[in-house]
Amino acid sequence: MPPGIMAGFDSFGLFAAMQERYDPSLIERAAQQNWEQTRAFKAREDSAKPKYYCLSMFPYPSGKLHMGHVRNYTIGDVLARFHLMQGYSVLQPMGWDAFGLPAENAAMANNVAPAKWTYANIDHMRGQLKALGLAIDWEREIATCQPGYYKWEQWLFTRLFEKGLVYRKNATVNWDPVDETVLANEQVIDGRGWRSGALVEKREIPMYFFRITQYAEELLNELDQLPGWPEQVKTMQRNWIGKSYGVRFAFRLAGEPDNLLWVYTTRADTIMGVSFVAVAAEHPLAARAAANNPALAAFVEECKRGGVAEADLAALEKKGMDTGLKVVHPLSGEEVPVWVGNYVLMGYGEGAVMAVPAHDERDFHFAKAYGLPIRQVIAAAGEEFSLDAWQEWYGDKTRGACVNSGKYDGLAYEAAVDAIAADLKALNLGDKQVQFRLRDWGISRQRYWGCPIPIIHCESCGDVPVPEQDLPVVLPEDVTITGRGSPLAKMPAFYECACPKCGKPARRETDTMDTFVESSWYYARYACPDADQMLDERANHWLPVDQYVGGIEHAILHLLYSRFFHKLMRDEGLFGAEHVVQGRATASAQSSSVKGEGANAGPKSLPTPTLPTSGEGANAGPKSINEPFTNLLTQGMVVAPTFYRDGADGKKQWLNPADVDVTTDERGRPVGATLKADGQPVVIGGTEKMSKSKNNGVDPQLLIDSYGADTARLFMMFAAPPDLQLEWSDAGVEGAHRFLKRLWKAVYDHVQAGGGAAAPSGELPAPLKDFRRQLHQTIAKVTDDYGRRKQFNTAVAAVMELMNALAKLPEDANTPALRQEALETVTLLLAPIVPHVCEALWSGLRPGTRLLDQAWPRADAAALTVDEIELVVQINGKLRGSIRVAAGADKAAIEAAALATEAAQKQLNGAAPKKIVVVPGRLVNIVA
């Protein structure tokens, strides 16, 4: 028998006794088995407790888990477990964003069917997720590639089609002329197809669109109803929706007064400064002018080269060419030329813009480059207009007034726009208009591995939605992916069908949906994954999601589309009004300050929560059926150092950090690195997002295998706050593991020594009293960090500090009891982050009970009181000393004590202070 006691299992399936050595694999297996056998995380609709729906963005099943997943899911799990301990009925589900491009790429690379590849990946990754010990209700797992899931997506599509919220129009895509296929933006590299290397062209094809613009106003306005979202994300969405107030008006074509060229502008006040009009290369006027102008035709062709990604287009050099056409200025009657500009986007607004070079920076540079006139029509006091260079104020609508603008001279922005809009309206050539930057959502994809669009094209009946009884349109799984064309369009067995209306032979749509569609409603399906309708009454119980956790990269598209879908489903009556809205987490229990509870509360006393609470205000209040995610946490990336050598072919050969040794100088600064294999130097690159291309990924599996899931979870939570990027560090992992070993030893030693009473009794000597105050401050701090701040690194740090203090606690009659209280508390506080080891420690501290059944600890207000506090003394804002005063000391006493300090006497040198600032509980600043 080795020293210590061998671990045995009790009736809970947990440890009856602790062994001396911290053995993560044993502990984690036992804890996970116990949770699984007791179905500990099954979410129930019939609970009397308030509900808390905690959701992490589901993964794409790419093959194996990466560190970003570990981080994402640990954050979600910490919040879920914290709320579980706070007395909530928690739903934390998991599933798979299973459709998408990588499965088709894998199919080509490895000659494996996308379905088979995807399901194999899911099986592997599910095992990896389970090894992390997440408090997930696995009985609700969904995969979006299953017909049982996408059937309802197709069903909603047909409903929206009937309502006119889905329509068909042409859109521009990246076309690879060699592979004869449409490319995703990421498949266009430097203007060429990634596989064929062919120059990519723009091509117009018909696509289905969701009319998201119909919801633009609501999507914009309801951002104000989301106090639980980061301001940053709401700002990005506001800007993306881009509501603008402007004027839409028309120019008549010179000599063809019935032919109108419409433009939209937010700067109608500068209309008298228009010196040309620019249209997109795809604009009908451009095509018309190019018909008998070979040079222009060549330019239009040039504009059609390259991809459609807006980031690339915006970075292009601004180019243009005169069409030779002229239009008549609606107010001045002057003729202005029409140009084709490569910077004008056909898909945005009218595909044409009025150009005012004097007051638009882009137009200014364009006019200078092509020698077009620049006419100043706005003047600002104290500023001089010069054609030499662009100045900020030229484009500032808050400054100045109209000049050189005839009857509008002297009018400021608003008055000028009003007058000009009124005049255009009188001419029947325009009016004020509110416009959105947001465009309708094109969802057609010419790909195989996606949800089939449930439409049948009939020569007589047109586009006919597939009737409900024929859904789902099942995606055939036995296909060969070649990378050329669309696989479904080559399968007559798939597309040959009869028209549901007239019965004549018809052709089934062979495009599939954007995978963003599946991810736009999965959060709702988790409420009722087995329902034989899109959503059932369980959605009313669980929605909205109380806490959503995921990467900041989804700030706009995914989160906007999900908000849109939520409103679509609401308007379809899938949840909301007619259902009873109940089971809301109305536990109002806002954090209440301890400060007010005692007259002599310490300076650093923190809020104490009452049970149950989620700790954030946004979670309370009436349940909204308008928004899917009440609180949002956006997590940063996981990054790691990179190392490389210059290969013989001139390309960099990237080396994995695990294979490299870094050497440091005597201060620990890195001075060089060598490859472990050959001891020869390598180049230290930058710190970058973990990726295959830079070979700087660290496999979470290795981490879990060698240290255990708890160490992985602890490192992830401790290394950085959730919203910042997290830098990978092997040494940091070691440190996290060391802490768990120390914690284990502290509890083991305590239990071996006979443990202690549940709590100390009677008056404690000062060091013990101080420690107990720190203990209860830590409870308050950690509770606030988990609940309100959602910042876990500081929670861990506070517990580490407490453990450091515990190790220095003097021995007294009450010490074992105090130690018992401290260790029990620490175990509970850390349980959301490192649940397995805490479960084992708890069974050591309280044999026969299970940690999962314990309530969250509460700070004892009595333990938090202090008699005396320390205040910093500053002279002219510089730290010069400190004083100790009674906790309730008044301002006069504090000032007197501060003035009496040696530092103050020396600095003042007999003179009277000019001013004394007393910051209660913090400092005194004497202004000499």
Added chain:
RNA sequence: GCCGGGAUGGCGGAAUCGGUAGACGCAGCGGAUUCAAAAUCCGCCGCUGGAAACAGUGUGGGGGUUCGAGUCCCCCUCCCGGCACCA
């Protein structure tokens, strides 16, 4: 290009509402233990000067507001995320 962020010791980070900059951890240095090493434990640790006490200085760069600025305002640099077909 446009929109949104970020920058604090050798490193990750802390400082929550404008109030002691550097908590906690890593690395490093010194010591204990050991035949030795690993592990563990104790101590030191922004920079400059000083034996020390202490003084000066310091939060990407420049300016400003304030008794007091890492935090607020203006300008700039670099890095990161998104830009509608990667997810």
